[in-house]
Amino acid sequence: MHEVEVKSILSAQNGMNIYRGCTHGCIYCDSRSKCYQMNHDFEDIEVKTNAPTLLEKSLRKKRRKCMIGTGAMSDPYIHLESQIGNTRKCLEIIYSRGFGLAILTKSARILRDLDLLKKINDRTKCVVQMTLTTYDEDLCKILEPHVSTTKERFEVLKIMRDHGIPTVVWLSPILPFINDTEENIRGILDYCIEAKVHGIICFGIGLTLREGNREYFYKKLDEHFPGMKNRYIKSYGNSYELPSPNHRKLMALIKQECLAHGILWDANQCFQYLREFEDKNPYEQLTLPGL
Numbered sequence: 001m002h003e004v005e006v007k008s009i010l011s012a013q014n015g016m017n018i019y020r021g022c023t024h025g026c027i028y029c030d031s032r033s034k035c036y037q038m039n040h041d042f043e044d045i046e047v048k049t050n051a052p053t054l055l056e057k058s059l060r061k062k063r064r065k066c067m068i069g070t071g072a073m074s075d076p077y078i079h080l081e082s083q084i085g086n087t088r089k090c091l092e093i094i095y096s097r098g099f100g101l102a103i104l105t106k107s108a109r110i111l112r113d114l115d116l117l118k119k120i121n122d123r124t125k126c127v128v129q130m131t132l133t134t135y136d137e138d139l140c141k142i143l144e145p146h147v148s149t150t151k152e153r154f155e156v157l158k159i160m161r162d163h164g165i166p167t168v169v170w171l172s173p174i175l176p177f178i179n180d181t182e183e184n185i186r187g188i189l190d191y192c193i194e195a196k197v198h199g200i201i202c203f204g205i206g207l208t209l210r211e212g213n214r215e216y217f218y219k220k221l222d223e224h225f226p227g228m229k230n231r232y233i234k235s236y237g238n239s240y241e242l243p244s245p246n247h248r249k250l251m252a253l254i255k256q257e258c259l260a261h262g263i264l265w266d267a268n269q270c271f272q273y274l275r276e277f278e279d280k281n282p283y284e285q286l287t288l289p290g291l
Contacts, residue, residue, distance in 0.1 A: 001044065001045040001046075001047050001080055002040065002044060002045075002046060002047070003046075003047045003049045004046055004047070004048060004049065005048075005049055005050045006048050006050065006051070006054065008054060008058075009048065009051050009054040009055050009058060010054075010055070010058045010068070013069070014066050014067065014068050014069060015068075015069040015070065015072055016051070016055065016068065016069070016070050016090070017048075017070065017072070017073045017074045018048060018051050018070060018074070018076050018086050018087055018090060019045050019046060019047060019048065019074045019075075019076070019078055019080070019081075019086070020038060020040075020045070020046035020048070020073075020074055021038065021040065021041075021042050021043060021044060021045040021046055021074060021078075022042065022043070022045070022074055022075055022078055023043050023045065023078050023079050023080070023146055024075060024078065024106060024107070024144065024145075024146050024147035025144070025145045025146040025147070026106075026143065026144045026145075026147070027142075027143055027144075027145075027216070027217055027220035027221075027224075028143070028173050028175060028207055028213070028217055029042075029213055029216070030208060030210075030213050031073050031074065031213075032212045032213040032216050033210045033211065033212040033213045034210075034211045034212035035210065035211070035212070036073070036212075045078060045080055047080065047084060047086070048086070049086075051086050051089075051090060052086060052089040052090055052093060055068075055090050055093050055094075056093050056097075059093065059094070059097040059099055060097070062099075065097075065098055065099050065100070065124070065277055065279065066099060066100065066275075066277050067099070067100040067101065067102050067125065067127075067274065067275055067276070067277050068094050068099050068100065068101055068102070069101075069102045069103070069104075069274070070087075070090070070101075070102075070103050070104070071103055071104030071105055071129065072104060075104075075105050075106060075107060075147075076090075076103060076104075076105060077105045077106075077107035077109040077110050078107075079146075081109060082109065082112075087113070088112070088113055088116065091113055091116045091117070091120070092116060094120060095116055095119050095120050095123070098123060098124065098279075099124065099277075100120065100124040100125040100126065100127075100277045100278065101117070101120050101124075101125075101126045101127070102126075102127045102129065102274045102275075103117075103126070103127070103128055103129065104129035104130075104131070104170070105128075105129070105130065105131075106130065106131050106144065106147045106148060106153060107147055107148050108148040108152045108153065108155070108156050109148075110128065110156060111156060111159065114159070114163065117160075117163075117165055118163055118164075118165065121163075121164065121165050121166075122280065123279075123280060123281055124277065124278055124279055124280060125166070125276070125277065125278040125280075126165055126166075127165075127166050127167065127168055127198070127273070127274055128156075128157075128160050128165055128166075128167050128168075129167070129168045129169070129170060129201075129274075130153050130156060130157055130167060130168075130169055130170070131153075131169070131170040131172070132150055132153060132154075132169050132170070132171060132188045132191065132192075133150070133171070133172065133173065133174060133175075133179065133188075134150055134179050134184065135150060135179075135183070135184045135186075135187025135188050135191075136179075136184065136187075137149050137150065137151055139178075139179060142224050143175070143178075143179070150188070150191070154191040154194075154195060157169070157191070157192075157195035157197060158194070158195050160195075161195050161196050166198040167195065167197045167198060168197060168198055168199040168200070168201060168264075168270055168273070168274065169188075169192050169197050169199070169200050169201070170200075170201045170202075171185075171188060171200050171201065171202040171254065172201070172202055172203060172204075172207075173206065173207035173208070174202075174205045174206065174207070174244060174250070175206075175207055176205075176206055176207070176232070176235070176242055176243070176244040176245065177228065177231060177232075177244075178225065178228070180205050180206075180244035180245075180246045180247075180250065181246070182246075182249070182250065182253065185205075185250050185253055185254065186253070189253070189254065189257045192263065193257070193261050193263070197263060198263070198264060198273065199263060199264030199265070199269070199270040199273060200254065200258055200263055200264070200265055200270075201267050201270045201271075202251070202254055202265075202267075203267060204243060204244075204247055204251065205243065205244040205246055205247040205250045205251060206241065206242050206243040206244045206247060207242050208240055208241055208242065209239075209240065209242060210240055218232070
């Protein structure tokens, strides 16, 4: 790890990355792409030491409450979070300032902050987003080797359900010729149905590759799936989008099951839900630090 002080923390869309880089080791990670201009090794985590301070200043200046998002590029619950605690500090600020939260992770470490997630959701809205790609636990440990398995993430979703915290599942990416099967998708959908998730985001069955993540992905294919890299190159060449030959059938299955169980499946509707701020206690007098 290395520490930096940054000039800003919130994007124009009220998203933030508390860290840069990741140690979860997912073989398909798009955040490795060179276009993001990460000028350090991906596993050498950039710790934004002043992230909580900047967030406090940014939220204090906002005239209207809104949802604050995190986790889109770098998981807020990487291994270092257990030692550093910057994610928890940011959640405390979000709660104290009366803002909502949309947080995305693959890690059961989020349960450490269940108390704060509940408090945020009681006051406004907290949506926990969890990525699920691989129903088979052994395969999951190959594709996503250093993070909670799919079964462990499913347990997190059920705990959120039991505490009244809404959840959204990102069902992506699904890797052609590896986990793009009906058995895999049905297994994940069964988890989502049992956990009563609010929505499922899936842009398609397949993945994207570009400079940076392509090389890492192919290296891992050679390690774990001999001959698979050549199959990818033969099928897709140097394309950015790699759609599965099972795309249409599996997307129809996802839509069918979501409609049958009252789960949002349209990506635009899911994003609208993630952006919508709710004030459940509009007349509550907040006690804010320093006031």
